[in-house]
Amino acid sequence: MSVPAGKDRMAYTRKEPLGVVGIIWGWNGPMGQLPGKLAPALAAGNTVVLKPAETASLSTLRLAELLADTDLPAGVVNVVTGLGSEAGQALVTHPGVAKIAFTGSTATGKLVQRQATDTLKRVTLELGGKSxxxxxxxxxxxxxxxxxxxxxxxxxxxxxxxxxxxxxxxxxxxxxxxxxxxxxxxxxxxxxxxxxxxxxxxxxxxxxxxxxxxxxxxxxxxxxxxxxxxxxxxxxxxxxxxxxxxxxxxxxxxxxxxxxxxxxxxxxxxxxxxxxxxxxxxxxxxxxxxxxxxxxxxxxxxxxxxxxxxxNTWAEMSTGNLPFGGYKQSGLGREGGLEGLDTYTQVKNVRIAL
Missing domain, CATH: 3.40.309.10 (Aldehyde Dehydrogenase; Chain A, domain 2)
Structure with missing residues (x-):
């Protein structure tokens, strides 16, 4: 996006991929929750590491098999299975991971945020509710x-x-x-x-x-x-x-x-x-x-x-064109819509002297 910067200057912003994104999500709707994270992460140019819930991993492994048969380059989508306390923690604390997108309980979300502070990686959290x-x-x-x-x-x-x-x-x-x-x-x-x-x-x-x-x-x-x-x-x-x-x-x-x-x-x-x-x-x-x-x-x-x-309705979940997320202890950030896409990018501003 170009912005006014004076007669002898040019200024614009770039939205760039973050790099490697770790995605961790819930067992209660694995194939309903994953696309809202995976699609914008890939659209923004990132690579991803998926860590499904240990009690609901089969659908993710099958999805990975299907993606392997597409023209998606090898290594863009990766899957790591295991316990949250082991595989999940390793992903959250790894210095090579730029962002964690997490869906789960509020207690676990707080732990994820604490563990992510050592590397100051970005975190979006979709947590619990009492609606x-x-x-x-x-x-x-x-x-x-x-x-x-x-x-x-x-x-x-x-x-x-x-x-x-x-x-x-x-x-x-x-x-x-x-x-x-x-x-x-x-x-x-x-x-x-x-x-x-x-x-x-x-x-x-x-x-x-x-x-x-x-x-x-x-x-x-x-x-x-x-x-x-x-x-x-x-x-x-x-x-x-x-x-x-x-x-x-x-x-x-x-x-x-x-x-x-x-x-x-x-x-x-x-x-x-x-x-x-x-x-x-x-x-x-x-x-x-x-x-x-x-x-x-x-x-x-x-x-x-x-x-x-x-x-006058309930649980009409957006297919991605509207943002979704919580106030207070229901989470941080948004998924879906332009707001969700932006969370998978890094913004750079460029100024040029003409």
């Missing part, structure tokens, strides 16, 4: 119930954008909960390879035990299990779609990311109260607002501290 779904009294409640249920039950709740905090205007609480519970009956856990299944199993025994432990915590803290609350069926790691009420803002099930099919429901009185509750979290990845009022929709979209706000 609100805010339902106003003027919303189409049938549509909202379907969207809210999908928001915290989709992928068995194993999603960073899961709308696990359900905020409902006080005047419609009873009506909406009834509709939500009826909708949740559609989300019967089953074989994910069977047509019509909306909720599959949790990914591993460790994940099943983690979600189960949060239900124990919820009961200890005084929450009421409206539906679900434990294993579904007598085999596998299926967890029943769960809704909790009688919760307080200081409860762990309200504040911490569970990563399972568990929603908590609270009420609000007006727009200001809805904004305050929506923002009462350490996270800020996504939110949804359900209302027929454009005024309310725009006010909420401006006030909610989150990188993505959906109005």
């Amino acid at each position: 609100p779904s805010v339902v106003f009294a003027d919303a189409d409640l049938d549509v909202a119930a379907r969207g809210v249920a999908a928001g915290f039950l989709g992928n068995a709740g194993q999603a960073c954008v899961a709308g696990s905090r359900v905020l409902v205007e006080e005047s419609i609480r009873e009506e909406f909960v009834e509709k939500l519970l009826k909708t949740m009956e559609m989300f019967t856990p089953g074989d994910p390879l069977t047509q019509g299944t909306l909720v599959g199993p949790l990914s591993t025994k460790a994940q099943f035990d983690r979600v189960s432990s949060y239900l124990d915590i919820a009961r200890e803290e005084g929450a009421n299990v409206v539906t679900g609350g434990g294993r579904f069926g007598d085999h596998g790691y299926f967890f029943a779609p769960t809704l909790l009420d009688d919760v307080r803002s200081d409860m762990r099930v309200v504040r911490e990311e569970i990563f399972g099919p568990v929603g908590v429901i609270t009420t609000f009185t007006d727009v200001d109260d809805a904004i305050a509750q929506a923002n009462d979290t350490d996270y800020g990845l996504a939110a949804s607002v359900w209302t027929t009022s454009l005024t309310t929709a725009h006010r909420m979209a401006a006030a909610i501290e989150a990188g993505t706000v959906w109005i």
Whole structure:
């Protein structure tokens, strides 16, 4: 880009590749998450080293085989498998790696950032969430119930954008909960390879035990299990779609990311109260607002501290033309859009005396 620099000067900027980019991403949607990192890194002229999650590596290895059959030069895309504490750490701390693009838990993201400081490499982090779904009294409640249920039950709740905090205007609480519970009956856990299944199993025994432990915590803290609350069926790691009420803002099930099919429901009185509750979290990845009022929709979209706000819909993820990322402890930087592409470049300014 050329910029004005005086009659005897020429000035312009160059965007250049960073060099080697390390990409580390999650097990909960490996082929959904990877393109948002890999494509812009390559488009910007970088080479990449991919480190998939140790529990979900096969799809990445297959992708590498497919790429090897293209005209992509050898060595441009590389794969290293292994544990995060070994292979991942080696990639993050290597002085030859110019940038790390990471998707995962907030705790691990903080570790990645700390380890990257010794070499001052660039870091973008897409981390956890505890996203609100805010339902106003003027919303189409049938549509909202379907969207809210999908928001915290989709992928068995194993999603960073899961709308696990359900905020409902006080005047419609009873009506909406009834509709939500009826909708949740559609989300019967089953074989994910069977047509019509909306909720599959949790990914591993460790994940099943983690979600189960949060239900124990919820009961200890005084929450009421409206539906679900434990294993579904007598085999596998299926967890029943769960809704909790009688919760307080200081409860762990309200504040911490569970990563399972568990929603908590609270009420609000007006727009200001809805904004305050929506923002009462350490996270800020996504939110949804359900209302027929454009005024309310725009006010909420401006006030909610989150990188993505959906109005009367949920989890419509961009194919790359819109930026995605979080506020607060949900991450640093953006993926997608021009903002995402720029994170894989180095900017140089050039001035020439004529």
